[in-house]
Amino acid sequence: MAELDEVIHQSTRLRIMAALNVLKKGEWVEFVRLKALIEASDGNLGAHLDTLARADYVEIDKQFVGKKPQTRIRATVHGRHAFKQHVTALRNLLEI
Amino acid sequence: MLNKQEAEAALNQIEQTQRRSIELIGYWRSGIYVQIWGVVWIVAYMGSYFLPEVSNIIWLICNGFGVTATAILSLRDRNNAQQEKRLAWAMVVVASFGLLVSYNLLAHRPGTLPVFWTCLIMSAYILAGLWAGTRWIVLGAAVIAISVATYFYFMPWFDLIMAFAGGGGLLLGGTWMARAK
Numbered sequence: 001m002a003e004l005d006e007v008i009h010q011s012t013r014l015r016i017m018a019a020l021n022v023l024k025k026g027e028w029v030e031f032v033r034l035k036a037l038i039e040a041s042d043g044n045l046g047a048h049l050d051t052l053a054r055a056d057y058v059e060i061d062k063q064f065v066g067k068k069p070q071t072r073i074r075a076t077v078h079g080r081h082a083f084k085q086h087v088t089a090l091r092n093l094l095e096i
Numbered sequence: 097m098l099n100k101q102e103a104e105a106a107l108n109q110i111e112q113t114q115r116r117s118i119e120l121i122g123y124w125r126s127g128i129y130v131q132i133w134g135v136v137w138i139v140a141y142m143g144s145y146f147l148p149e150v151s152n153i154i155w156l157i158c159n160g161f162g163v164t165a166t167a168i169l170s171l172r173d174r175n176n177a178q179q180e181k182r183l184a185w186a187m188v189v190v191a192s193f194g195l196l197v198s199y200n201l202l203a204h205r206p207g208t209l210p211v212f213w214t215c216l217i218m219s220a221y222i223l224a225g226l227w228a229g230t231r232w233i234v235l236g237a238a239v240i241a242i243s244v245a246t247y248f249y250f251m252p253w254f255d256l257i258m259a260f261a262g263g264g265g266l267l268l269g270g271t272w273m274a275r276a277k
């Protein structure tokens with residue numbers, strides 16, 4: 001039986017995981033683009049990404065493109081599985 | 097523990113985010129293709145304006161470049177979502193129809209073919225917009241309006257206007273899509 005995930009349940013983190021799950025497996029998305037996808041502020045997105053990274057649901061990669069810093073994010077296999085389980089649990093709730 | 101209403105609200109939030117993500121990611125992936133064709137149009141129409149006697153050859157070379165660049169990028173993105181494959185096929189079908197009409201059905205009068213092709217391809221953009229988002233529709237409709245207005249009122253400068261307004265419009269439109277927020 002799928003169970004609700006306390007980490008993913010929070011609204012911004014739910015939207016982050018929903019957006020990352022649209023990407024192909026292993027595909028990265030830049031921080032600024034993820035911000036556009038979920039319509040969050042820099043600080044808010046950064047804080048919630050840290051929480052997701054601590055749970056090993058997302059991977060964060062910081063690098064320099066030329067002289068410009070660039071942050072990329074992708075969902076881990078574990079994160080994708082957790083999101084899927086969370087969605088199943090939500091659907092199950094509707095059927096009760 | 098969530099109740100039914102909260103679970104439904106969460107599922108709606110997921111659906112909305114994913115719908116928005118599919119649309120924006122589609123724009124980001126497609127923007128580069130539109131930009132390529134913008135450059136092709138600028139070069140080809142400028143060439144046709146200054147060297148009308150070799151216009152056909154210029155278009156052949158430019159279209160060859162556009163098709164090759166598009167094919168290379170498509171191969172790179174060959175794992176594209178089903179949605180994008182559907183759009184590509186829609187364009188192939190419309191272009192095939194255009195070839196058929198050009199060689200068999202349409203009367204060859206000066207200026208008719210460029211307008212016909214512009215409208216045909218831009219109709220495909222509009223068609224694509226029905227699945228992929230309104231920016232495709234805005235872009236297609238704007239270029240059709242420019243080409244038809246030029247055809248009726250500014251025909252002597254058709255190639256030049258299409259180079260700047262048509263090609264430039266695609267280039268700007270591609271940038272608009274690539275930077276969609």
